Amino acid sequence: MAIKLPGSWAESTPKALYDIIALEGGQKKLPASVPLMGGFLLAYVVAQALVHSVHDHGVIGSLGFGIGSAALVGGLTAGALVSYKRRELIVQTVTALAATGVAIAISSILLHFLFAVALPPPLPTQRLVGFLLFPIAIWNVFAFAWIYRHAAIRTIPAFAFAVAIVIIIYFIMATLIH
Numbered sequence: 001m002a003i004k005l006p007g008s009w010a011e012s013t014p015k016a017l018y019d020i021i022a023l024e025g026g027q028k029k030l031p032a033s034v035p036l037m038g039g040f041l042l043a044y045v046v047a048q049a050l051v052h053s054v055h056d057h058g059v060i061g062s063l064g065f066g067i068g069s070a071a072l073v074g075g076l077t078a079g080a081l082v083s084y085k086r087r088e089l090i091v092q093t094v095t096a097l098a099a100t101g102v103a104i105a106i107s108s109i110l111l112h113f114l115f116a117v118a119l120p121p122p123l124p125t126q127r128l129v130g131f132l133l134f135p136i137a138i139w140n141v142f143a144f145a146w147i148y149r150h151a152a153i154r155t156i157p158a159f160a161f162a163v164a165i166v167i168i169i170y171f172i173m174a175t176l177i178h
Helices: 007-011 013-021 034-054 059-083 087-118 125-150 155-176
Strands: none
Touching: 013 087, 013 125, 034 059, 034 087, 059 087, 059 155, 087 125, 125 155
8 A cells, every 4th residue: 555645745845855865856945944054054063973973082073073064064065156156045055965964974873883783892893884884975975966966066066066075074074173
């Protein structure tokens, strides 16, 4: 028997977020709501701090990483959209990036805990988790590139911008902030 969802589901914010995370829709279906953007940025800070703390970093360093990565994503995105003369899409784009970042961070945390519990300490758990989390970083690049592409940034610059942000956050900032 098929599940029948209400008609309002097709235009709802959770459906729009699901479509963005699944790389099926753009952020233009999201409401241009500053409180919604702020809520997702706060959730992004918390999720990124939790991801950083899972890797045995201190609380202050983890919070710094979360705040820094949120500021980097929001600031660079706003700057790029202003330079592309798409200022009206800043709120929706940052909301979509933050929501996608939260979903990716939660999946990263769940995967880390799954392997930390499944594999006891004598095994090289950290190396295996690092290897298995690489596809999540790739998902992050493609999700961010998808969102930037839907913000009217051309395909190659959108992909390059997404790669640069993911490299800066996960490979440079993550090693510098402890």
